Amino acid sequence: ITFNFRVARVAPEVGKHVAEMLYNLSRQDVGFDPKKLEILGLSLGGQTMSFIAKSYYALAGVKIGRLTALDPMGPCFRNLGPENRLDKSDADFVELIGTNIDGYGVAEPLGHVNFYVNGGEHQAHDVFFVPCEMICSHLRSFTLWYSALQNPNSFIAMECESVQQARDKNCYGRKPLVTNLLGPNVNKTRHGIFYLATNHAYPYHMGVKGLKRKYEPISNDLKELNPDGLKIL
Numbered sequence: 242i243t244f245n246f247r248v249a250r251v252a253p254e255v256g257k258h259v260a261e262m263l264y265n266l267s268r269q270d271v272g273f274d275p276k277k278l279e280i281l282g283l284s285l286g287g288q289t290m291s292f293i294a295k296s297y298y299a300l301a302g303v304k305i306g307r308l309t310a311l312d313p314m315g316p317c318f319r320n321l322g323p324e325n326r327l328d329k330s331d332a333d334f335v336e337l338i339g340t341n342i343d344g345y346g347v348a349e350p351l352g353h354v355n356f357y358v359n360g361g362e363h364q365a366h367d368v369f370f371v372p373c374e375m376i377c378s379h380l381r382s383f384t385l386w387y388s389a390l391q392n393p394n395s396f397i398a399m400e401c402e403s404v405q406q407a408r409d410k411n412c413y414g415r416k417p418l419v420t421n422l423l424g425p426n427v428n429k430t431r432h433g434i435f436y437l438a439t440n441h442a443y444p445y446h447m448g449v450k451g452l453k454r455k456y457e458p459i460s461n462d463l464k465e466l467n468p469d470g471l472k473i474l
Contacts, residue, residue, distance in 0.1 A: 252288055294332050308352075311382035312345065336355075400434065437451065438451035
């Protein structure tokens with residue numbers, strides 16, 4: 242991760258070279274269609290792919306079909322404008338999955354659809370009571386995405402009014418209930434900010450239980466530890 246801080250400055254150049262390769266492919270009779278292309282990027286890769294998309298559009302005048310940003314890198318990019326970091330204008334559809342938004346990720350909803358997993362700040366460790374620190378939470382975005390590919394209809398998220406509401410896990414009970422799916426079956430026309438509750442162990446998905454406050458994972462774990470509701474001083 243420390244190395245990423247040093248190489249972040251070359252992300253635009255990397256994006257330019259990859260875009261040139263894709264552009265050359267598009268000019269050959271090999272069946273390459275940028276509208277069917279999805280680029281997936283984790284951390285710094287989540288920012289680098291934006292430069293690929295920007296550069297490809299500058300060369301071809303056509304946008305790439307989809308960008309999926311797995312907790313895209315925040316340090317070095319948070320205070321930059323859309324021309325210098327990931328933005329929903331980069332592709333026809335941009336999806337963001339935030340799992341460590343105040344650490345190595347970014348809190349701003351940069352995509353058309355933005356998922357804030359368990360509030361987006363920290364994730365629960367697979368072993369309860371073992372803390373999932375910044376890197377652990379940051380990398381959780383990848384394992385969640387992998388699980389979503391295997392379980393495409395199981396990660397059901399609910400719409401929130403704001404990022405802060407998602408942080409506070411306060412999106413329950415909104416009417417009408419608007420949901421979206423993390424993964425390949427995401428509704429690309431249902432834009433916005435979504436709170437996604439997950440279990441702390443793989444494969445993480447909660448299905449429709451994740452839409453009910455009583456199954457909210459952290460509160461539920463605390464209830465199991467203190468079933469009698471004893472006041473802890």
